[in-house]
Amino acid sequence: MKVIIVGGGKVVYFLAKVFISKGYQPVIIDQDKDECLWLSQELKAVVLNGDGSRPVLLEEAGAREAIAVLAVTPRDQDNLVVCQLASKMFEVERTLALVNDPENQEVFHRLGVSVAFSTTHIMATLIEQQAGLEEVVNLLPVAQGKMTVTEVLLHQGLPSVGRSMQELDMPSGSLIGAIIRGDKVTVPRGPDRLQDGDRLLLISTPESYGPALRCLMGKEV
Amino acid sequence: MGICRQTTKRRQVNRVMAKSLFIVVVGCGRLGSLLANGLSGQGHSVVVIDRRAEAFDDLSAEFSGFKVVGDAVESETLRKARAADADCLIAAAEEDNVNLMVAQVAKDVFQVKWVIARVAEPARELAYRQLNIETVSPTSLAGDYVLRSLAQDK
Numbered sequence: 006m007k008v009i010i011v012g013g014g015k016v017v018y019f020l021a022k023v024f025i026s027k028g029y030q031p032v033i034i035d036q037d038k039d040e041c042l043w044l045s046q047e048l049k050a051v052v053l054n055g056d057g058s059r060p061v062l063l064e065e066a067g068a069r070e071a072i073a074v075l076a077v078t079p080r081d082q083d084n085l086v087v088c089q090l091a092s093k094m095f096e097v098e099r100t101l102a103l104v105n106d107p108e109n110q111e112v113f114h115r116l117g118v119s120v121a122f123s124t125t126h127i128m129a130t131l132i133e134q135q136a137g138l139e140e141v142v143n144l145l146p147v148a149q150g151k152m153t154v155t156e157v158l159l160h161q162g163l164p165s166v167g168r169s170m171q172e173l174d175m176p177s178g179s180l181i182g183a184i185i186r187g188d189k190v191t192v193p194r195g196p197d198r199l200q201d202g203d204r205l206l207l208i209s210t211p212e213s214y215g216p217a218l219r220c221l222m223g224k225e226v
Numbered sequence: 227m228g229i230c231r232q233t234t235k236r237r238q239v240n241r242v243m244a245k246s247l248f249i250v251v252v253g254c255g256r257l258g259s260l261l262a263n264g265l266s267g268q269g270h271s272v273v274v275i276d277r278r279a280e281a282f283d284d285l286s287a288e289f290s291g292f293k294v295v296g297d298a299v300e301s302e303t304l305r306k307a308r309a310a311d312a313d314c315l316i317a318a319a320e321e322d323n324v325n326l327m328v329a330q331v332a333k334d335v336f337q338v339k340w341v342i343a344r345v346a347e348p349a350r351e352l353a354y355r356q357l358n359i360e361t362v363s364p365t366s367l368a369g370d371y372v373l374r375s376l377a378q379d380k
Contacts, residue, residue: 058322058323058350059347059349059350060350060353061349081299081327082321082323082324082326082327083323085326086326089353089357090350093353093356094353106299106300108301108302109301112331112334112335115334116330116331116334
């Protein structure tokens with residue numbers, strides 16, 4: 006299965022590596038000649054030197070057989086055009102673009118890019134939601150940030166410890182999806198009680214994230 | 227026949243141009259500054275956008291419009307230029323991809339009715355015609371012109 010990656014730098018190198026390890030055949034299009042040389046030495050992948058937003062290059066990369074095209078250059082305009090050409094001219098089904106200006110995420114969706122992701126947005130959300138909370142260990146935005154999955158560590162003294170699911174009264178838009186206790190993982194039901202040392206998988210919308218954490222930890226967030 | 231078609235097109239343009247329009251020109255390079263100067267001279271309200279403030283040095287004394295320094299690929303810049311109120315937006319930056327993106331954002335997000343994008347690469351131009359983006363390619367125009375005049379000389 007062929008995946009075309011347009012861009013440069015370490016991002017492309019590691020992306021290609023991940024794809025190779027999963028059995029895909031990545032084709033890289035990079036504008037920097039020296040980098041192309043390095044990539045082709047390091048990776049078992051086809052590397053093309055040139056502008057990936059030119060139809061000729063995409064064709065040469067085999068866009069017609071590609072199952073996905075990923076555009077991860079630091080320039081939004083290039084990423085958009087790569088994705089649009091791939092889907093319009095070569096009928097690539099899935100196109101993914103990195104957006105640098107977070108505002109463009111919405112714009113790219115409107116203009117037909119299957120997945121537009123903004124590292125700025127992801128990092129800002131991470132920092133915003135995680136800062137100052139040692140109990141929150143992991144945070145994963147899902148569906149372009151419309152949902153977040155968080156791992157929360159419980160310890161003695163938190164208002165939720167010792168209480169059952171029924172008593173907790175979690176705000177709507179939030180859910181405790183799993184309790185991880187030692188090696189055991191359970192999907193909690195009403196009577197299940199939270200204990201010191203539990204790790205919870207909290208699923209919530211961004212709006213109910215704050216109230217849910219308050220409910221579990223009694224802290225202002 | 228080619229000349230005949232051109233004059234009708236020009237007549238159409240003249241008719242539309244009769245009333246004063248609000249036009250946003252993206253890019254103040256050779257083409258952008260020429261258009262901005264010309265349109266402003268004809269009495270239209272023009273806002274010209276460029277990433278570099280020095281680019282505005284190419285505007286002539288007849289230019290009486292507004293200048294916005296910024297990257298037109300950011301929606302924020304188009305908002306500053308009041309793109310939502312524009313009758314027409316001309317994407318005339320150096321880079322094809324900037325023009326193609328700005329043209330689509332202007333059309334789909336800012337609902338500008340009349341959008342034209344300058345696209346140097348003919349292959350790319352073809353693809354975007356299918357997306358209902360009005361494009362103009364200096365490369366194709368010059369190429370066609372030379373080919374036609376060579377054919378006539380024969």
